[in-house]
Amino acid sequence: MRSTxxxxxxxxxxxxxxxxALEAARHLGCEHADVRVEAIRTQHVTVxxxxxxxxxxxxxxxxxxxxxxxxxxxxxxxIELTADGAAGAVALAxxxxxASATAGAQRVSLASEPSHGxxxxxxxxxxxxxxxxxxxxxxxxxxxxxxxxxxxSVEHVVASVEAVRETKxxxxxxxxxxxxxxxxxxxxxxxxGRDRSGEGDSVRSLAPPVGxxxxxxxxxxxxxxxxxxxxxDLLAEKLSAPAVEPGRYDLVVDxxxxxxxxxxxxxxxxxxxxALGFEAAYAGTSFATPDGLGRLRYGSPAMTVTGDRTVxxxxxxxxxxxxxxxxxxxxxxxxxVLTGFQVDRATxxxxxxxxSNGCAYACSPLNIPIxxxxxxxxxxxxxxxxxxxxLLDALGDGLFVVGxxxxxxxxERHNFQFSAQRFVRIRHGxxxxxxRFAAYQGSTTDFWASLEAVGGHSTFVLGGALNCGKGQPGQxxxxxxxxxxxxxRRVNVLxxxxxxxx
Amino acid sequence: xxxxxxxxxxxxxxxxxxxxxxxxxxxxxxxxxERDEVEVRFARNTVTTNGHRRDRRTTVLRFVERAGTAGRAxxxxxxxxxxxxxxxxxxxxxxxxxxAAAAGAPVAEDTSTLVGPEAWGGTVPGGFEDPPATxxxxxxxxxxxxxxxxxxxxxxEGRELAGFAEHRAQTTYLGTSTGLRLRHEQxxxxxxxxxxxxxxxxxxxxxxxxxxxVDLAAIGAELERRMAWGxxxxxxxxxxxxxxxxxxxxxxxxxxxxxxxxxxxxxxxRTAFSAPGGxxxxxxxxxxxxxxxxSDPAHPTMACAPFVAAAASxxxxxxxxxxxxxxxxxxxxxxxxxxxxxxxxxxxxxxxxPAPWIDNVTLRHPGGTGSTESLVAGAEHALLVTCFWxxxxxxxxxxxxxxxxxxxxxxxxxGEVVAAVNNFRFNESPIGILDRATxxxxxxxxxxxxxxxxxxxxxMPALSVAGFNMSTPSDAR
Numbered sequence: 001m002r003s004t005x006x007x008x009x010x011x012x013x014x015x016x017x018x019x020x021a022l023e024a025a026r027h028l029g030c031e032h033a034d035v036r037v038e039a040i041r042t043q044h045v046t047v048x049x050x051x052x053x054x055x056x057x058x059x060x061x062x063x064x065x066x067x068x069x070x071x072x073x074x075x076x077x078x079i080e081l082t083a084d085g086a087a088g089a090v091a092l093a094x095x096x097x098x099a100s101a102t103a104g105a106q107r108v109s110l111a112s113e114p115s116h117g118x119x120x121x122x123x124x125x126x127x128x129x130x131x132x133x134x135x136x137x138x139x140x141x142x143x144x145x146x147x148x149x150x151x152x153s154v155e156h157v158v159a160s161v162e163a164v165r166e167t168k169x170x171x172x173x174x175x176x177x178x179x180x181x182x183x184x185x186x187x188x189x190x191x192x193g194r195d196r197s198g199e200g201d202s203v204r205s206l207a208p209p210v211g212x213x214x215x216x217x218x219x220x221x222x223x224x225x226x227x228x229x230x231x232x233d234l235l236a237e238k239l240s241a242p243a244v245e246p247g248r249y250d251l252v253v254d255x256x257x258x259x260x261x262x263x264x265x266x267x268x269x270x271x272x273x274x275a276l277g278f279e280a281a282y283a284g285t286s287f288a289t290p291d292g293l294g295r296l297r298y299g300s301p302a303m304t305v306t307g308d309r310t311v312x313x314x315x316x317x318x319x320x321x322x323x324x325x326x327x328x329x330x331x332x333x334x335x336x337v338l339t340g341f342q343v344d345r346a347t348x349x350x351x352x353x354x355x356s357n358g359c360a361y362a363c364s365p366l367n368i369p370i371x372x373x374x375x376x377x378x379x380x381x382x383x384x385x386x387x388x389x390x391l392l393d394a395l396g397d398g399l400f401v402v403g404x405x406x407x408x409x410x411x412e413r414h415n416f417q418f419s420a421q422r423f424v425r426i427r428h429g430x431x432x433x434x435x436r437f438a439a440y441q442g443s444t445t446d447f448w449a450s451l452e453a454v455g456g457h458s459t460f461v462l463g464g465a466l467n468c469g470k471g472q473p474g475q476x477x478x479x480x481x482x483x484x485x486x487x488x489r490r491v492n493v494l495x496x497x498x499x500x501x502x
Numbered sequence: 503x504x505x506x507x508x509x510x511x512x513x514x515x516x517x518x519x520x521x522x523x524x525x526x527x528x529x530x531x532x533x534x535x536e537r538d539e540v541e542v543r544f545a546r547n548t549v550t551t552n553g554h555r556r557d558r559r560t561t562v563l564r565f566v567e568r569a570g571t572a573g574r575a576x577x578x579x580x581x582x583x584x585x586x587x588x589x590x591x592x593x594x595x596x597x598x599x600x601x602a603a604a605a606g607a608p609v610a611e612d613t614s615t616l617v618g619p620e621a622w623g624g625t626v627p628g629g630f631e632d633p634p635a636t637x638x639x640x641x642x643x644x645x646x647x648x649x650x651x652x653x654x655x656x657x658x659e660g661r662e663l664a665g666f667a668e669h670r671a672q673t674t675y676l677g678t679s680t681g682l683r684l685r686h687e688q689x690x691x692x693x694x695x696x697x698x699x700x701x702x703x704x705x706x707x708x709x710x711x712x713x714x715x716v717d718l719a720a721i722g723a724e725l726e727r728r729m730a731w732g733x734x735x736x737x738x739x740x741x742x743x744x745x746x747x748x749x750x751x752x753x754x755x756x757x758x759x760x761x762x763x764x765x766x767x768x769x770x771x772r773t774a775f776s777a778p779g780g781x782x783x784x785x786x787x788x789x790x791x792x793x794x795x796x797s798d799p800a801h802p803t804m805a806c807a808p809f810v811a812a813a814a815s816x817x818x819x820x821x822x823x824x825x826x827x828x829x830x831x832x833x834x835x836x837x838x839x840x841x842x843x844x845x846x847x848x849x850x851x852x853x854x855x856p857a858p859w860i861d862n863v864t865l866r867h868p869g870g871t872g873s874t875e876s877l878v879a880g881a882e883h884a885l886l887v888t889c890f891w892x893x894x895x896x897x898x899x900x901x902x903x904x905x906x907x908x909x910x911x912x913x914x915x916x917g918e919v920v921a922a923v924n925n926f927r928f929n930e931s932p933i934g935i936l937d938r939a940t941x942x943x944x945x946x947x948x949x950x951x952x953x954x955x956x957x958x959x960x961x962m963p964a965l966s967v968a969g970f971n972m973s974t975p976s977d978a979r
Contacts, residue, residue, distance in 0.1 A: 055607060057599070058585065060559075079556060099643075103646035104653050138607075193771075198779030199771070199776075200771030280662065280703075366557055367553070415974060417896075441927070472541070496902050
């Protein structure tokens, strides 16, 4: 079943604007041009202590044109969706291509991609989340918050939801014309209380952002009721928990935390534009470089990671990327050895590859597409595989790490540090209460080498983020990461209180 | 024959008058944010991507009286809708969407009377009829002209240059049903360069006020000087070090201090400015050194919007406050917590003065003189960290922040830089850094590398900090 809300482009004659842009580019002698006309509606609702705080509903609409002329690339975006507006943007893009040439730009080549003709694709969802009025969103969040406020340890509750609908119309001089629609949504609930000393702390829900519609908040694909029912007790336990003793610990990391470690230490590290130095001034480079393909030992043999833009409900899932390349699935790390990178058409050509693996994305019609992350996922164990309980048994004594919180990693993707919603002390394979103020810290290849076992399908969760940042000017991208629970040995765990000298 | 409609977008002023007229005297606010932006990026000794962007966001806010019902108090409900607002039909659709949103919305918790001309005491700033500022590719010419020479210099040393130049012109127009008409023009321009090679890497960043006076050769010389420091490399173990932070690095941490000043967050036990067990630390000495931390829209070199322009309400900003005049605000005074951030409704509930967000900040030490260079000259044994990266809050209760050093850590001995040092992950608090500062320079313009994209109007002193916690080593070179 599909939503019956009207398409945001129903009242805009797209073809004349698109054709005007491509015609202007052809007329100005461009050998390549791609144009995107996009409509993105983003809603944000926050309810604080069961009362509406933020109610925002924004619909953007615009056109972006990228040209290559004599080998030099230029980009311009405009909100003026008319033939004149399109022609004006093309003229600016050509002017910028010329200016780049005089400033010492080298010529760009794009890996070839066949024309895919005219096609359209809609991601699987039932209810357009932006078609549900914000006051209905607020009402659901209020009802969730009311139940949580009834818990004696909960002093405050902040509940929010972000809902996005993206319609992207793409065309290029090679003849590919695609129209793609997708949605995403992320509900977040966080409860706050105070410990005996009067100091505050919090616990947050684990519901990941997903490429689903409003049905997700009604229980499709995630048990929000079950997740939230535990929050009050988990907060109470956390508030009376002792500080972690810093040192080396064995860890079982839950998918609700591990997705972000994969994102930072594998997903970003295996972006070819970073490896080649294109992000040296901002997002950074990577310790992993193409000469390590087939040779670099990234982690233990239990580690197999793929890049993928096809998984249902994935936040980076599309049919075609923002350079007209077919969505694909490809290896990145195979049994612990580096086997691939994420590329766009320009980096594919630089690396001598025949074809891009479809990782170009622009966060808005007014931004140039750059190489962005696919859904980068860690494979679960084959067959039935271990359950989380099996992994905790194998752990013996250590910590069970659940839910993401603080994250940070260095510019070459070596040294990371992650905290969590909760660290649970495990003794003899059984939970023995939370510890507070913990964070685990490591260096990418050492950490993944310490991966002893991954869980089976029963532990696998597709997590992710709506706000991955990269590029200048900064672009925000949604991306999913699937992973099982996983067991790591002898990981450095620190206490934020010891770090603060307290 | 009817004349052809004028080409291009409906002007912002016309958008505002049309939308307010369509609200037919009912309470309403219309905000038009015009953006014209141009940028050029470079890496691997070549210009890579570029872009020009013409953008607009029009926000219509409407307010309706809501009668009380059993179990719910009456009051004012607000409805919001943002879109492009490119032509009359588009504007009308936003007016209708805001009406529908208000009709469904619950009573707003942040209700205040709408701001009118009387709030300005009869001296409402002019200029509303002026057109929006523009950003054309020619603005960046001084950089584009100088880059080939820099690429040649760097390539001759076997190194690579990367960086970014951007000029973002934002013009905000605000109109209210109470008769206010305001305009503010806000340029945001930044230039950053990173040089990398066998000697490590160095970063130089500047918030730009005038591209015509940008001296790329001088910036190149500064990069060259720092790369020369890397001719000798020293590996140091993690630990607590006396550390000199130039103004840019201080800005990385001070911006996080600014964000942590939410009044409601403090009241609810969510920040380092919460009093144990309830209330806030207002009036308490929070750092031992007598630092002041203050914002002023009329700052002579980093002027920012002198009125509230809020497209949506949040923890400490309110759509009801749109058009409210902003004045000088001192957050820390003499090391004491003097003011937390509140919208009007929040301030009224807390019994304090309202203090909305202001888009610049100055950190000052009353005894601060000299610069990074003078702190280096006065140091026996210290680290010099030129910028940070990937800063994230680790513990809100202590404002403990984690992050890394990047593109420039140096060893200072006997008052001179003698070598480059490996990178570290640090865990430190902006409050702790001000508390343990052993020396401060004079405040000067600074660009936070981590946050400058969102907040680039900062003035900071260089600081020397005792026992800076370099927690673990980073292999990043």
